[in-house]
Amino acid sequence: MNIGDITLKNGIVLAPMAGVTDLPFRLLCKQMGADIVYTEFCSSNGIIRESKKTFDLIKFIEEERPIGVQIFGEEPHVVGESAKIIYDRFKPDIIDINFGCPVPKVTKKGAGSAALKNLSVMEEMVKSVIQNVPEIPITVKMRSGWSKDKIVHIEAAIMLEELGIKAITLHPRTTCQRFTGNADWDEIKRLKSKINIPVIGNGDVSNKNDYMKIKKHTNCDGVMIGRASLGNPWIFKELTDDNYNSLDRNIMDIVDICEKHFILLKKYKEERVCLNLTKKHFSWYLKGFNNASEWRKKFLKSKSIDDVVIALDEMKDSYYS
Numbered sequence: 001m002n003i004g005d006i007t008l009k010n011g012i013v014l015a016p017m018a019g020v021t022d023l024p025f026r027l028l029c030k031q032m033g034a035d036i037v038y039t040e041f042c043s044s045n046g047i048i049r050e051s052k053k054t055f056d057l058i059k060f061i062e063e064e065r066p067i068g069v070q071i072f073g074e075e076p077h078v079v080g081e082s083a084k085i086i087y088d089r090f091k092p093d094i095i096d097i098n099f100g101c102p103v104p105k106v107t108k109k110g111a112g113s114a115a116l117k118n119l120s121v122m123e124e125m126v127k128s129v130i131q132n133v134p135e136i137p138i139t140v141k142m143r144s145g146w147s148k149d150k151i152v153h154i155e156a157a158i159m160l161e162e163l164g165i166k167a168i169t170l171h172p173r174t175t176c177q178r179f180t181g182n183a184d185w186d187e188i189k190r191l192k193s194k195i196n197i198p199v200i201g202n203g204d205v206s207n208k209n210d211y212m213k214i215k216k217h218t219n220c221d222g223v224m225i226g227r228a229s230l231g232n233p234w235i236f237k238e239l240t241d242d243n244y245n246s247l248d249r250n251i252m253d254i255v256d257i258c259e260k261h262f263i264l265l266k267k268y269k270e271e272r273v274c275l276n277l278t279k280k281h282f283s284w285y286l287k288g289f290n291n292a293s294e295w296r297k298k299f300l301k302s303k304s305i306d307d308v309v310i311a312l313d314e315m316k317d318s319y320y321s
Helices: 023-032 044-048 050-056 077-090 112-117 119-132 155-163 185-192 208-217 235-240 253-270 271-286 292-300 305-320
Strands: 010-014 036-038 067-072 094-099 138-143 168-174 201-202 222-225
Touching: 010 023, 010 235, 010 292, 023 036, 023 094, 023 235, 023 253, 044 050, 044 067, 044 077, 050 077, 050 155, 067 077, 077 094, 077 119, 077 155, 094 112, 094 119, 112 119, 112 138, 119 155, 138 271, 155 168, 168 185, 185 201, 185 208, 201 208, 208 222, 222 235, 253 271, 271 292, 271 305, 292 305
Parallel strands: 010 036, 010 222, 036 067, 067 094, 094 138, 138 168, 168 201, 201 222
Antiparallel strands: none
């Protein structure tokens, strides 16, 4: 699978997720086999204002390449200008435009999947980004439509391909559905039959079996993994390594990934942020294992980096002894 001149071996992609896909988590997923990873989505307004908080979302290291930066906004010229700032400052491999976020605080401003209600705004936004950043591939992630009676992704995709978009990721739920119901893979299949650029399927893929099903059902070129990676970066290994069996994973693997993730968080985050993210990710990692609630409580009570180190050592000793 190729996105512009970028070749992806397996076409397996880590989705951009707010509050999740920061540098440490992206790096873990990359090491597990993700072909390409995306930053958390970034506000074009924040980029224009040169917000440190927004720029911190974009920072990446060479080991993460190829990497994409996802942006969202409501004003076409602002989104275009923000894309240029991103390219000039950070030189990512791809810039992705978010037309899929269904969260009301985003859509009520006209950003995210609100563009599905006004394809002329989508058109102007894409034109602006491509004109401002001709050097790298520009891609789009979108939903199938605003509501079930307003399915517009085919019409939008044909326009996007003509404008020069190099790949489209489709999450086949509507904005109104948010994350309820099932992803309608038939819509991915329809999209794949209508355009010539790569189509990346997204939605309801939680394991190797789901991955094989969506590939067979839709003939999509790639698959984007989002919520299924929470507490489970191994999913990328499961999808890319035929010799890996997720059933073989045990508590020692959990302890190991907790330690690796914590080391990366300490390296790249300030203490307060490191502590909060450690608690969040460790809760996901430990879910479903023996004594998980006991260890979750210990980590959640941690008030310092040293507390986490002590709890980690205790957990290691309890399972390795």
